[in-house]
Amino acid sequence: MSQVVEDLTVATVAGRGSRVASPWASLAVLSSGALMTVIDGTIVTVAMPAVQSDLGFSASGLAWVVNSYLIAFGGLLLLFGRLGDLVGRKRMFTWGLSLFTVASVLAGVAGGQGLLVAARALQGIGGAMTSAVVLGMLVALFPDPREQARAIAMFSAVGAAGGAIGTFLGGALTELLNWHWIFLINLPVGVVALVSAARVLENDHGTGLRGGADYLGALLVTAALMLTVYTIVTAAEHTTASTLALAAASLLLYVAFAVRQARAARPLLRLRLFRSRVLTGANAVQILMIAGMYGFQYIGALYLQRVLGLGELTTGLAFLPAPVAIGVLMLGLSARVIGRFGAHRTLLAGLALITLGLALLGRLPADGSYAVDVLPAMLLLAAGFAAAMPAVTGLAMGGASAEDAGLASGLFNTTQVVGGSLGLAVLTTLAASRTESLTGQGADALAATADGYRLAFWVATGVTATGLALAAAVLRPSPPGRAR
Numbered sequence: 001m002s003q004v005v006e007d008l009t010v011a012t013v014a015g016r017g018s019r020v021a022s023p024w025a026s027l028a029v030l031s032s033g034a035l036m037t038v039i040d041g042t043i044v045t046v047a048m049p050a051v052q053s054d055l056g057f058s059a060s061g062l063a064w065v066v067n068s069y070l071i072a073f074g075g076l077l078l079l080f081g082r083l084g085d086l087v088g089r090k091r092m093f094t095w096g097l098s099l100f101t102v103a104s105v106l107a108g109v110a111g112g113q114g115l116l117v118a119a120r121a122l123q124g125i126g127g128a129m130t131s132a133v134v135l136g137m138l139v140a141l142f143p144d145p146r147e148q149a150r151a152i153a154m155f156s157a158v159g160a161a162g163g164a165i166g167t168f169l170g171g172a173l174t175e176l177l178n179w180h181w182i183f184l185i186n187l188p189v190g191v192v193a194l195v196s197a198a199r200v201l202e203n204d205h206g207t208g209l210r211g212g213a214d215y216l217g218a219l220l221v222t223a224a225l226m227l228t229v230y231t232i233v234t235a236a237e238h239t240t241a242s243t244l245a246l247a248a249a250s251l252l253l254y255v256a257f258a259v260r261q262a263r264a265a266r267p268l269l270r271l272r273l274f275r276s277r278v279l280t281g282a283n284a285v286q287i288l289m290i291a292g293m294y295g296f297q298y299i300g301a302l303y304l305q306r307v308l309g310l311g312e313l314t315t316g317l318a319f320l321p322a323p324v325a326i327g328v329l330m331l332g333l334s335a336r337v338i339g340r341f342g343a344h345r346t347l348l349a350g351l352a353l354i355t356l357g358l359a360l361l362g363r364l365p366a367d368g369s370y371a372v373d374v375l376p377a378m379l380l381l382a383a384g385f386a387a388a389m390p391a392v393t394g395l396a397m398g399g400a401s402a403e404d405a406g407l408a409s410g411l412f413n414t415t416q417v418v419g420g421s422l423g424l425a426v427l428t429t430l431a432a433s434r435t436e437s438l439t440g441q442g443a444d445a446l447a448a449t450a451d452g453y454r455l456a457f458w459v460a461t462g463v464t465a466t467g468l469a470l471a472a473a474v475l476r477p478s479p480p481g482r483a484r
Contacts, residue, residue, distance in 0.1 A: 028200075029197050030201075034134055037073075038162030038166065040069070040104075040166070042167050043166040043169050044170065045066075045170060046167055047182050049306065061113070070421035073125075074421060075221055075414075077413050079215070079268060080096070081133065089133040096126045097126070097194050099122060099129065102122075102126075104187060105184065107120060108180045108187075138155060167323070168316040168317065168319075169185065170316055217261060217264060217269070221268070224253035227249060228250040231243060231250060232425040232426055278396070279408060281474035282395040285351075285392055285471045285474075285475065286416055286419060287419035289388060289464055291426070292467075293423075294420040295424060296378075296381060296460065298427075307368070307446060321375065325383065325386065329386035334386055335390065338390060343392075346390075346391040348472055350387030351464060351468040354384035354388065355464045356380055357380030360380065362454050393412065423463070430455055432452065435448045438451055
């Protein structure tokens, strides 16, 4: 990492247009751009109660501060990955950084619900533009397999560190200043990243817009995902018939997207990818795993603040052990464990630990304590995720041909975001409905809130247990000579 810092320092002080020989400076720039989007995903979580109190969000409406970002991000990754090939990946990366930075300022000055949700959606678009091309740029920068593996490991560690920084910054900025600064902090970071990108990243030339992109396909998949999350979040506010009608409309949009991909000359997603049992299974398992883990990040923060009464800064500090442990284990042990026991066994062990950790959270009492009731489960989740994430990534990418490796990467990123947005929508809706039902029956507000969170964690336990069963059945190694 010292080499990265040294190269980035040299590049930053050099004049515009100077050329840096080492690709590690480019890795530092790409990592800084990705770090903004990772931090943004966790920095919001701790500030949610303050945002709700200030802007008057309902319990279910508050989830849209996160969902609007995730939907735009996940729905547009495939499109922007394709556009990066057409217009140039550096150009797409810098455009994304610019939009993300401007949208962060809009979110920071938001004084109403509508502007904040809209700004978060714009952040999601900028984040998708930036993230969609990073992996392709890294692979091009490091053609040597050993250096490439090292670069990807460092990039992954930056992502884990971003989780720790986000939870801490979210608590510190909200408590010491106010929640607006969790977004405004992106302005100086974004400006530095843009200046560094302009000076360090080498220009590349895409194949040209005449190569075409499936804009209709991107519109269909984004609309399908948005309507799905909306249907789940607002289910309690609609009649059963209305909810079923919305669900049917969502299904029709997904079908239309699939038909479009089968007929389009240049589809966003080539359907032949799903012929691979391993690739399809790994993406399905990831959706279930991320749904449970993302629910922990969001609902766990609410439990610490609303039930245990911790402040924003203390909550941020309380979350630090999880991402720190994930980063340390990913860099120090994950690759060796996978090398010794294989990706499939490592994935099963990781999913088992995640399921156990969520089950422990399903017992959280209204009069609990962080050290006894939360921290042990958090460490189990961290260990499980550190084992499972690299394993499922290797299985997904190993299930794709060399020709489809880039598309498989985009699909994997997309299903990761889909799992987070759908998991958050389902779990927060269940928790809010359970709490409202109990308080309506005269239950104590604190006890009802804790009961709602317990229900969400038990459902998350079932979701990850389903992922464990699916991984055991579908992702087992094939006999030699058989197709994956």
